[in-house]
Amino acid sequence: MSTDTTTRPSADTTPRRRSSSEPRRWGPVVFQTAALWIMAFAFIVPLAWFILSSFKPAGELFRYPLTLFPENWSVEGYTTAWSRYDFALYFRNTAVVAIVTTVLTVIVSAMTGFAFAKYKNKWLKVFFICILATTMLPTEVIMPSTFIVIRDLGLYNRIAGVIVPSIITATGIFMFRQYYRSVPDELLEAARIDGASEMRIFWSMMLPLAKPIAFTLAIFSFHWRWNDFIWPLLVLNDPNLYTLQVALRSIVGAENIDWSVLLSASVISIIPMAFVFILFQRYILNADLNSGLKG
Numbered sequence: 001m002s003t004d005t006t007t008r009p010s011a012d013t014t015p016r017r018r019s020s021s022e023p024r025r026w027g028p029v030v031f032q033t034a035a036l037w038i039m040a041f042a043f044i045v046p047l048a049w050f051i052l053s054s055f056k057p058a059g060e061l062f063r064y065p066l067t068l069f070p071e072n073w074s075v076e077g078y079t080t081a082w083s084r085y086d087f088a089l090y091f092r093n094t095a096v097v098a099i100v101t102t103v104l105t106v107i108v109s110a111m112t113g114f115a116f117a118k119y120k121n122k123w124l125k126v127f128f129i130c131i132l133a134t135t136m137l138p139t140e141v142i143m144p145s146t147f148i149v150i151r152d153l154g155l156y157n158r159i160a161g162v163i164v165p166s167i168i169t170a171t172g173i174f175m176f177r178q179y180y181r182s183v184p185d186e187l188l189e190a191a192r193i194d195g196a197s198e199m200r201i202f203w204s205m206m207l208p209l210a211k212p213i214a215f216t217l218a219i220f221s222f223h224w225r226w227n228d229f230i231w232p233l234l235v236l237n238d239p240n241l242y243t244l245q246v247a248l249r250s251i252v253g254a255e256n257i258d259w260s261v262l263l264s265a266s267v268i269s270i271i272p273m274a275f276v277f278i279l280f281q282r283y284i285l286n287a288d289l290n291s292g293l294k295g
Helices: 026-053 076-084 087-118 122-136 139-152 159-166 170-181 185-193 198-209 211-226 230-235 244-249 259-283 289-293
Strands: none
Touching (some): 076 259, 087 122, 087 198, 122 170, 139 159, 139 230, 159 230, 170 211, 185 198
């Protein structure tokens, strides 16, 4: 029986280059780019209109036809807003509420998420479900009971009355819990074998690993507390304790609204929040889960 000794050509595993005559598929790229530009335009135009309108005199705000850029640039709204209202006091009160609440929220959420993720107990699972279920309730539903607790604790008309109920957030606990679940248990067991306590493990190992989550939650928490209006309005009665958003409410009259001053004051109020976001946004996607396993 004869044997076929014909040598078969081996399959070419090298990637095939696109020939110069082969047409490129520009359609999906052009469509995606156009969609992104449309979305960016939809978000930027209202913001630009809001900021540029704050530099318009009162007579130009509602003049027809409407214009995007002011014809006569004016900072009178800013000077009037800053001189008529004690913005330094309102900024200080709001900064205290936002910074203290943000720091405590990150620490408490990280500790709670660590316990839910790494400790084995059936009651912890039940407790976590109960905390997660609170996200399904509107804030207005629990406000009456929260207000009664704050009143009975003697925290009514005090800055602490605004801070304490805002420390624990189900969103922050869920974020840390999901992040810590992806951390290998062997890393914790090795630390325990070396004699590290649970607090040492949390502060020296787990919290630094979750730095991206901590910064993300810090940005969100600062944003929530800086813009919070309903709860400070219910708890605070002393004008010297007003936060910025509650103070801006006083600009809005029952019949007459000074829109030029209101727009300028609103722009002033968002400057710290924009600064915080720009400063810390690079940490949001800078996650490296395996950093603790290298070396």
